[in-house]
Amino acid sequence: MVDTLGLGVGITLTLIMIVFHFSKGTGWQPREDISDEVLEHRAATVPETAFPEPMNRSIGGGAAGVGAAVTGETEAEGELEEGEEAVGGDDPSAIPDDEAEVYEVEFVKQGKTIDVKENTTLLEAGEGEGWDLPYACREGQCISCGGHITNGHAEEYVEHHTNQMLGEAELSDGYTLTCVAYPTADLSLETGESP
Numbered sequence: 001m002v003d004t005l006g007l008g009v010g011i012t013l014t015l016i017m018i019v020f021h022f023s024k025g026t027g028w029q030p031r032e033d034i035s036d037e038v039l040e041h042r043a044a045t046v047p048e049t050a051f052p053e054p055m056n057r058s059i060g061g062g063a064a065g066v067g068a069a070v071t072g073e074t075e076a077e078g079e080l081e082e083g084e085e086a087v088g089g090d091d092p093s094a095i096p097d098d099e100a101e102v103y104e105v106e107f108v109k110q111g112k113t114i115d116v117k118e119n120t121t122l123l124e125a126g127e128g129e130g131w132d133l134p135y136a137c138r139e140g141q142c143i144s145c146g147g148h149i150t151n152g153h154a155e156e157y158v159e160h161h162t163n164q165m166l167g168e169a170e171l172s173d174g175y176t177l178t179c180v181a182y183p184t185a186d187l188s189l190e191t192g193e194s195p
């Protein structure tokens, strides 16, 4: 049999103890918010930059600025004045077929003289005849396609577009890089010859 009076007294005393305990508080105090202080310190120590902050880029602000700058440069570079030639405009291969001069080129070893347009290299012209002529880079950077113009100084008969191998001595002896040599006069050529 439960003693109702005793149980009531016990519960009451327990409640009184709980209330008394928490009425004193735990003594915990929140720490002072120093985030503003940290930000001010960072602003004073980090040097200013000319480029956008990462946060700025993440919302598109920086990208817009950079994009505008790039666009501005591109527009400025992309506009040619009237009559101004683009870079590489002296490339003989850019001469239209119907405007190109035609020269007679004798391929000595093949025993045949063919017509070659000034916008066609000696190598291309020979390949057009089905001849297996030597070459490697096709950019004037090796000597594999070398040939010999028997008439005299090579540059009186061809224009080299990007010759990076032959010096004045070789050119004056008549040597040419057929992969980048465009005819500017009638000539005789020995293929497979190099200095």
Ligand code: FES
Residues within 6 Å of the ligand: 134, 135, 136, 137, 138, 139, 140, 141, 142, 143, 144, 145, 146, 177, 178, 179, 180
């Ligand atoms: S193939 Fe290399 S220079 Fe002509």
